[in-house]
Amino acid sequence: MFNIPFLDLPPLRAALGTVTLPGSKSISNRILLMAALAEGRTEIHGLLAADDTQVMLESLRTLGVQWTRDGDTVTVDGMGGRVPQAQADLFLGNAGTAMRPLAAALALMAARYGGDYQLRGVPRMHERPIRDLVDALRGLGCQVDCLAQAGYPPLRLTGPSSLHLDTPVRVRGDVSSQFLTALLMALPLVAQRDVVVEVEGELISKPYIDITLALLGRFGVRVQRDGWQRFTIPAGSRLQSPGRIHVEGDASAASYFIALGALAALGEPLRIEGVGSDALQGDVRFADAAAAMGADIRLEPNALLVQRGRWPLRGIEWDCIAIPDAAMTLAVMALFADGPSKLTGIGSWRVKETDRIAAMATELRKLGATVDEGPDWIRVEPLREWRPASIRTYDDHRMAMCFSLAALNPLGGHGAAPVRIEDPACVAKTYPDYFETFFGLVQADAADVPVICIDGPTASGKGTLADELAQALGFWVLDSGALYRATAWAALQAGLDLNDEAAVAPLAATLPLRFAGGQVYLGEENVTEALRQEAVGLGASTVAALPAVRQALHALQLGFRRVPGLVADGRDMGTAIFPDAPLKVFLTASAAQRAQRRHKQLIFKGVSANIEGLLADLEARDLRDKTRSASPLKPAQDARLLDNSDLTIEASVDQVLAWWADQRPF
Numbered sequence: 001m002f003n004i005p006f007l008d009l010p011p012l013r014a015a016l017g018t019v020t021l022p023g024s025k026s027i028s029n030r031i032l033l034m035a036a037l038a039e040g041r042t043e044i045h046g047l048l049a050a051d052d053t054q055v056m057l058e059s060l061r062t063l064g065v066q067w068t069r070d071g072d073t074v075t076v077d078g079m080g081g082r083v084p085q086a087q088a089d090l091f092l093g094n095a096g097t098a099m100r101p102l103a104a105a106l107a108l109m110a111a112r113y114g115g116d117y118q119l120r121g122v123p124r125m126h127e128r129p130i131r132d133l134v135d136a137l138r139g140l141g142c143q144v145d146c147l148a149q150a151g152y153p154p155l156r157l158t159g160p161s162s163l164h165l166d167t168p169v170r171v172r173g174d175v176s177s178q179f180l181t182a183l184l185m186a187l188p189l190v191a192q193r194d195v196v197v198e199v200e201g202e203l204i205s206k207p208y209i210d211i212t213l214a215l216l217g218r219f220g221v222r223v224q225r226d227g228w229q230r231f232t233i234p235a236g237s238r239l240q241s242p243g244r245i246h247v248e249g250d251a252s253a254a255s256y257f258i259a260l261g262a263l264a265a266l267g268e269p270l271r272i273e274g275v276g277s278d279a280l281q282g283d284v285r286f287a288d289a290a291a292a293m294g295a296d297i298r299l300e301p302n303a304l305l306v307q308r309g310r311w312p313l314r315g316i317e318w319d320c321i322a323i324p325d326a327a328m329t330l331a332v333m334a335l336f337a338d339g340p341s342k343l344t345g346i347g348s349w350r351v352k353e354t355d356r357i358a359a360m361a362t363e364l365r366k367l368g369a370t371v372d373e374g375p376d377w378i379r380v381e382p383l384r385e386w387r388p389a390s391i392r393t394y395d396d397h398r399m400a401m402c403f404s405l406a407a408l409n410p411l412g413g414h415g416a417a418p419v420r421i422e423d424p425a426c427v428a429k430t431y432p433d434y435f436e437t438f439f440g441l442v443q444a445d446a447a448d449v450p451v452i453c454i455d456g457p458t459a460s461g462k463g464t465l466a467d468e469l470a471q472a473l474g475f476w477v478l479d480s481g482a483l484y485r486a487t488a489w490a491a492l493q494a495g496l497d498l499n500d501e502a503a504v505a506p507l508a509a510t511l512p513l514r515f516a517g518g519q520v521y522l523g524e525e526n527v528t529e530a531l532r533q534e535a536v537g538l539g540a541s542t543v544a545a546l547p548a549v550r551q552a553l554h555a556l557q558l559g560f561r562r563v564p565g566l567v568a569d570g571r572d573m574g575t576a577i578f579p580d581a582p583l584k585v586f587l588t589a590s591a592a593q594r595a596q597r598r599h600k601q602l603i604f605k606g607v608s609a610n611i612e613g614l615l616a617d618l619e620a621r622d623l624r625d626k627t628r629s630a631s632p633l634k635p636a637q638d639a640r641l642l643d644n645s646d647l648t649i650e651a652s653v654d655q656v657l658a659w660w661a662d663q664r665p666f
């Protein structure tokens with residue numbers, strides 16, 4: 001996950017490949033709660049691993065429910081209708097799918113058996129209304145207190161108290177369908193007689209109620225539904241584990257990849273695995289809206305294949321009442337259309353992680369779009385001239401994910417503007433690896449992918465600086481010295497003369513080199529430590545002087561220029577490999593300082609070294625690197641010089657980040 005203040009996306013041109021969706025958030029949290037309330041043990045496969053499911057799991061643990069995790073399988077020992085802990089204080093972050101159902105289940109259990117539970121969350125959770133559920137629970141006889149503001153969390157649920165199950169429970173359905181879901185999941189706990197729930201007002205997000213009913217069915221509870229106004233939980237209903245259950249892929253998350261396919265899968269379709277025509281989730285109907293905009297979509301039972309169809313996309317008017325979460329993606333797709341698009345039925349956006357209508361309108365305007373909004377609708381004009389924009393995400397995972405699609409702007413006409421996503425880690429709520437997955441599918445012109453070059457002599461701190469910059473910006477790193485070191489090491493292993501260009505160059509051209517998890521492998525062998533030996537460094541300096549070796553490693557180095565960007569460390573990054581890089585830094589420090597740093601580094605690793613010897617080796621290496629004819633070590637004409645002899649690592653990093661910030665258009 002990119003746990004950094006912002007992530008810059010370069011302009012993107014195409015998409016290709018296969019994505020396997022993470023488990024659905026809505027299904028994961030419903031199943032977790034039902035499994036916890038049920039009798040018996042439930043093995044849940046494909047559970048979403050994200051913040052919202054984590055808060056549910058932790059809350060269940062606090063309540064005394066036993067569970068274990070093995071990869072994406074979680075096994076829950078059901079508590080059979082009675083919470084082991086009669087008292088608990090639960091923190092539920094901003095997870096509506098945890099707050100509402102837990103509130104209903106714990107209120108009923110406190111009423112029946114006695115108890116004292118407090119439910120709280122992040123500040124935004126305390127602004128999200130829960131009055132309709134509180135009113136319904138109070139109507140049932142539960143004791144529910146709003147601890148701060150009436151109608152909002154935090155809540156305190158206490159008991160015992162007498163429940164009135166003989167008259168229908170009334171709940172409003174026009175703010176959030178989660179209130180009804182919460183009651184439907186909790187009421188089987190007390191259904192000694194038929195319990196009737198009546199919905200007041202037009203029920204929104206009906207497909208989510210379908211999911212609830214289908215999952216209750218898997219847990220042995222057959223709710224009778226009369227239209228969308230009346231639901232009966234039959235007397236004697238009890239949640240019983242189905243044994244094993246599988247969580248289907250997240251259909252709301254699929255919307256980003258459906259859009260990606262519609263915009264940018266030009267030759268062959270993007271394959272999206274985890275949801276398809278068999279999906280329980282209503283958000284899969286997002287595919288209808290995308291198709292209406294012109295996407296070419298094929299459905300398989302558990303997969304979607306999407307490519308660009310009509311182009312530009314068609315502007316649409318769409319009632320999104322059934323697909324509120326996925327509908328945000330349509331608002332960004334609308335930028336690529338041939339006319340305006342109007343999305344209606346999205347009043348619930350106002351009470352989600354943020355006021356999504358306001359947030360969406362504000363951020364689309366930053367890109368240059370004309371946007372109108374109303375209480376429950378938004379109208380977006382297509383964009384002709386794209387502006388680089390820094391997108392605020394409001395701690396809302398869906399803002400971050402759907403605005404990643406704005407980086408496809410070169411496809412929209414006169415674009416090619418980078419897009420900055422602020423606080424990209426907010427995707428942790430439902431899709432921690434979203435950006436990694438996205439980057440694995442998209443393609444950009446190499447010239448659009450930014451590179452920061454850090455060249456300089458040995459032990460000046462290039463590698464340290466490159467790693468820190470890459471970490472701060474979410475970029476890839478190229479340690480080009482490792483390629484020369486690996487060549488020297490392989491040549492030494494093969495008993496070659498390091499000056500034998502004809503023998504060493506073919507070795508460089510076919511190096512089975514692999515970087516993984518901060519380690520360097522040659523074939524199956526981990527050579528990380530071996531390559532850092534001083535003798536190998538000196539050997540690298542020798543083979544690096546051979547033009548055929550440099551030529552053999554050229555294409556390999558270019559291949560590291562990948563979305564979202566690269567920090568490249570070496571001797572000729574700015575002069576020979578990435579001459580068009582937007583920022584080149586030539587990093588130096590006095591030879592005495594560098595010898596001292598290397599000495600400290602070696603002693604720390606437990607390698608004995610003497611400072612005079614190191615200084616002599618380092619000066620010999622400098623001389624060879626600077627005086628060779630092929631790509632000698634020297635600053636590029638447009639390089640910024642940074643002498644860090646008297647700078648800390650942090651100060652060097654801050655300086656380069658400041659130079660980088662000056663270049664960015666945000």
Ligand SMILES: Nc1ncnc2c1ncn2[C@@H]1O[C@H](COP(=O)(O)OP(=O)(O)OP(=O)(O)O)[C@@H](O)[C@H]1O
Nearest residue numbers: 457458459460461462463464597601644647648649
């Ligand atoms: N500004 C700095 N101040 C003090 N120490 C530093 C500074 N920058 C780097 N160092 C330390 O110097 C040592 C050498 O740094 P590093 O390995 O990054 O150099 P390098 O230029 O990449 O070397 P090489 O070219 O040999 O790979 C490390 O122990 C690092 O922590």
Ligand SMILES: Nc1ccn([C@H]2C[C@H](O)[C@@H](COP(=O)(O)O)O2)c(=O)n1
Nearest residue numbers: 480481482484540541544570571572
């Ligand atoms: N782009 C590069 C990177 C490295 N070299 C040579 C010169 C160095 O002495 C040797 C080892 O590099 P290090 O790991 O110390 O950065 O490799 C080069 O010529 N060009």
